[in-house]
Amino acid sequence: MSSPDLTFRRLLACLIVVAVVLLGVVALALRNEGRAVAAADWVNHTHALRAEAAGILSSLREAEGALRTYLLTGDPRDQADYRAAFSDLAEHVDVAKALARPAPADASQIARLEERLVKRADLARELIRVRQGGAPEELRALLAADAGGEAVREIGRRVDRFREEQAQLLTERDRAAYLQAQTTRWTVLCALVLDLLLLAGAAWLIRDDLQARRRAAAALRLANEQLESRVRERTAELSAANTALKAQSLEDRWARLALEHQLHYNHLIIDAVSELAIVVTKNLNISRINPAVGHLSGLAAAALVDRPLAALVKLAGAAASDDLLARALKEGRDLREQSAVLTDSAGRHHSLVLNFFPLRDSDKVVGGVVTLRLPPAPAA
Template identity: 30%
Template sequence: MNNSRSGFFTNLILLTVGFAILAVMAGASVFLAQRAADDTRWVTHSLNVENQLSLLQLSLRRAESGQRGFMLTGDPAYLAVYQQSFDLITPRMDELSRLVADNPEQATRATRLTQIVATKHDELQRITELAQSGDSSGALAIVRDTAGLQLMADFVTVSGEMRQIEQDLLADRSARSLNTSRWLLATTLVGAIALVVLAGIAIVLIRKSNSGLVRAREQLQEANAHLEEKVTERTADLQDANDELQRFAYIVSHDLRSPLVNIMGFTGELEAIRNDMAAKASKDDPESQQIIGDFDEAVGFIKASISKMDRLINAILNLSRAGRRAFSPQEIDLGAALDTIRNAVMHQAQAADATITIGPLPTIESDRLAIDQIFSNLLDNAVKYLKPGRPGKIEVTGSERGGFVVIRVADNGRGIDPADRERVFELFRRAGVQDRPGEGIGLAHVRALVRRIGGKIRLDSEPGEGSTFTVILPRRWREETAEQKAQA
């Protein structure tokens, strides 16, 4: 037991550690993956800034080349090249400004670069317009002015500074991205190794635990084998005791009947003596008449006691015979069987202003006489103990549950107090007001029969509301079913 508990806690600790490692790995992986994504985004950002600088410089160079080619040759093709490049300068400058807006140092240079590009843009535009209007000398004068060369030199300087800053940032961001990737790889490897180690330890412990379970199972099987032998012996002892008890009940009831017959015979003689005394006594003699009256009362009590004793003896004999009777299973249509029983008690039901409703019931394989006696008693009790002044309502319903059938006999009668719900199944015990004939044998007999055919009976009741007897029976009963039920 201690080894089992220790193994359980060890496995629990390993499982907890494994989950903790997985949680740490997951958290670290998510963090590092997010960091790697950020690093990649910033690397891409630096590359985009450099690319935008190159595209802007290319557009300026191509616009300047196209403008000069047109001015020197007058060829419209150069003018088209100039115009295409000229149209790209402003959007590319705007994109560059947007990209570096997060970096104050770069944003300042971008502003300076915007001013240079705008001035260069205006210069190119003036030269082109002069060339298109035929003022070649004016256009050439602007070209020869060193201001244009200085603008391009300033552009190259500022853009070079921006490019250098981005290259430095790119180097730093690339290094950080590489470092993050290494940490991510290391975390994954360490976690994987830890999980493999834990898995190996778990396998060893599981094998050890399985070995213990196999040994425990073998011991349990051995114990079960001895237990089955003891149960078999105990069952045989109980069967012998039950047989002996039934024989004892039969003998006692049989032996009780002999003195009862003698008492009944002497009671008859006493009645004959009383009749002789009454014939000889004078009707005018009060003392004689008083003696005869007392005599009649005593004999009446004796006869009533004899009658009750006779019923009790008959009940004991019936129970004893039922216990000795061999049951034989057969196919029974419960609907038809309960309909027959209902017809038998219909006269009493009508006298009590009661209706008996039988719902759809399944077919079972059981002892027919036992089934008839069980439900005859239940329906008879339901009719007998209806609540006065209220129309009686008795319903029998059934259902199937796995290999069993469940039959409920419900009424709206007097109901049974919770304290009496178990005692009503005891022999010679009754509950409630004793205003109906009976000896307290019926429900005891019912429970004994239900158990004999491998079933159970349960009572649910509310005083003043009614009672429900639930009978659970095996759908197919065999003698071994009842034996297993008794052993359980």
């Protein structure tokens, strides 16, 4: 699954490339438009130059014809015709010179053509002067010496050659324009195809990102459902555990109360026993006594608690040296009917019969109970 940032960067790159291609196409279109305008101007200029060259040749032939007619007839109307024809010829030459000025080669050809036309114009003026001077012999001599037809044909060939060159330039320009148009067409088509491919790629990226987002949303929804299910299960478990804990707490409280009652009853029982009862720890230190012990010893319970048992009661005879109580407590066995001596607060000694019973907690000896009673009276 692609990250949103990577998809955005890819999409942005595609759009940037599309924009660059479009800008390139626009720049190419503007450049081609400028070239087309320049080419159109050049074509129009070339056609105008060819037209002026044709006009020069046409005006020359018209002027030559009008001149010959005037020389034969001397009619003023024919004179006006040849003057108008030469005037048109001069105008065409001036226009052609102006049109050919940007191209040095064309200007050179027009200049050479103008030289020949100037010679024809000078000859025409000379013929008119002789005709008006009334010298027929001189006029016939000038006409006989003039190779007018050949000169006009030479000018015509030069004009035709010039027009053919211009036509070839137009053909080459048309071919170049066609090739340029083809190149532009293919460039635009390629750019269009590239843009379409890039847009298709961008659409695919968007589609892929949407599918990835849908998959992520579905996975997130499934994870949420699983989490909610686990939360419900955990909540149910916690609720059950809480219920069990409450029940256990209630049972523990009842057990504690029962134990307290049992201890209270045990204390009452111990206190109610007429025999002397002493509860000792594992180290044979006194932890509790019943009222009978305090009555016989003359000592309060607070004065005896945590004191060694030997400070109050000792076994009599050889048993005292063997320390039977310590061994019995260690081994966890009972002692019965052992002679013992209790020393009270006044220092008096009382002979008693001792019984010892170990106390266990989970098969472990944690202390014991010592009971004392007066020995039986001797028989009479």
